[in-house]
Amino acid sequence: MQFFRTPNINFIQKRRTAYVISGVLVLFGIVSIFNLNLGIDFKGGTSIVLQFEDKVTVSELRNALAVGDFGNIEIKHFGSRNEVLIYVEQKKDVSAQEMAVKVESAIQEVMPDKEYQRIKYDTVGPKIGEELRKSAVLAILFALFLILIYIGWRFELVFAIGAIIALFHDVLITIGIFTMLNFELSLKEIAAFLTIVGYSLNDTIVVYDRIRENLKILRSEDLGAIINRSINQCLSRTVVTSLTTFVVVAILFIIGGGVIRGFAFAMMVGVVVGTYSSIFVASPLVLEWQSRHGGKGKLRMIKRKRK
Numbered sequence: 296m297q298f299f300r301t302p303n304i305n306f307i308q309k310r311r312t313a314y315v316i317s318g319v320l321v322l323f324g325i326v327s328i329f330n331l332n333l334g335i336d337f338k339g340g341t342s343i344v345l346q347f348e349d350k351v352t353v354s355e356l357r358n359a360l361a362v363g364d365f366g367n368i369e370i371k372h373f374g375s376r377n378e379v380l381i382y383v384e385q386k387k388d389v390s391a392q393e394m395a396v397k398v399e400s401a402i403q404e405v406m407p408d409k410e411y412q413r414i415k416y417d418t419v420g421p422k423i424g425e426e427l428r429k430s431a432v433l434a435i436l437f438a439l440f441l442i443l444i445y446i447g448w449r450f451e452l453v454f455a456i457g458a459i460i461a462l463f464h465d466v467l468i469t470i471g472i473f474t475m476l477n478f479e480l481s482l483k484e485i486a487a488f489l490t491i492v493g494y495s496l497n498d499t500i501v502v503y504d505r506i507r508e509n510l511k512i513l514r515s516e517d518l519g520a521i522i523n524r525s526i527n528q529c530l531s532r533t534v535v536t537s538l539t540t541f542v543v544v545a546i547l548f549i550i551g552g553g554v555i556r557g558f559a560f561a562m563m564v565g566v567v568v569g570t571y572s573s574i575f576v577a578s579p580l581v582l583e584w585q586s587r588h589g590g591k592g593k594l595r596m597i598k599r600k601r602k
Contacts, residue, residue: 302527306574307519307582313575317464324467327474334369334481337428340384341394341418345402347377348410356381359405360398369479378414392416431485435466438492450503453584458499461577465495469564478557487561494540495569499577502529506578518585522578530574537570 353370356379360368369382383394395416402409439459446455466488473484505525513521541563548559 302530304527304530305523306526307523307579310575310579310582313571313579317468317572317576320468320471321464323475324469324471327471328467330474331470332474332477332479333428334382334479337431337480338384339418340382341416343381343383343395343398343416344414345379345381345399345411346414347379350376351379351406351409351411353379355406356402359402362401362405365398365401390418394418431482434485435488435492438489439463442492442496446500446503449500450507453581454503456584457577457580458496458503460580461499461572462492462495464572464576465491465565465568468568469561472564473557473561476560478560481557483555483558484561487558487565490562491565491569494566495572498533498536498569498573501532502526502573502578505529506581519582522582526574526578533570533573537566541566 353372356370357368360370360381365383368384371380371382372378381398383398386394395413399413402411439462442462443455443459446458469488469491473480478484502525505528506522509521509525509528510518513524516524544559544562544566548556548563551559
């Protein structure tokens with residue numbers, strides 16, 4: 296299946312415009328890191344799962360809990376429409392059980408006709424949240440380090456650096472958009488960021504592999520033309536793969552419910568940004584570096600025999 300039979304788009308010529316766009320979005324992403332809306336997994340708090348006899352809306356529960364001094368509260372449907380997950384901000388000297396009782400008392404006072412039962416409650420302390428934040432950052436950095444080693448060995452170091460910069464680019468832009476729309480960051484979203492890293496890397500390696508093959512075949516052409524041709528040759532595959540993935544996560548975002556909505560949204564943004572970076576960031580950065588350091592003649596891969 297191909298959307299483009301013989302594409303001949305000059306992506307390399309447009310790379311400087313893409314650099315400006317990427318620079319602005321990455322800068323916004325870096326600033327957004329300091330304004331993340333952290334979830335209970337990171338800042339600590341109490342989660343309470345209640346199952347009502349009849350359907351209950353989020354707005355009804357929010358109005359019932361607005362009269363109490365609970366601080367930040369997040370309410371989501373959990374499973375069926377009569378099950379809700381309530382996140383309550385961590386309070387000093389208040390245990391999870393005491394917080395659950397306070398929440399239930401507020402609901403009973405405002406909605407006495409609503410019958411329910413408590414399914415479970417859990418708590419995450421601020422120290423655990425701090426450890427989770429550190430673990431999340433280390434997980435992403437460790438993944439990027441291993442990727443650097445693999446691509447440097449499989450291709451060349453300049454390709455590895457281009458791929459790593461593209462991955463940082465993807466994650467930072469996704470975080471920026473994520474924060475701008477005030478989505479909450481929890482462990483699910485960290486999993487989405489790691490998935491984005493893997494997805495974007497896969498797309499980048501496909502383009503890199505085609506560049507390597509073309510370097511051996513098109514020896515008379517310059518590096519920029521080879522990279523541009525390689526991107527065009529992979530364009531149909533890239534669009535089909537990205538579009539099918541986007542449709543799946545879009546469906547999850549629309550009908551998956553509040554619990555998974557943040558994950559699905561991060562994946563939607565990551566698929567789009569990852570596709571963009573494999574075309575306009577990862578490969579053009581290889582060209583920029585090699586243009587200043589000897590062109591394609593300095594690449595070891597063109598000297599290797601084809602297997």
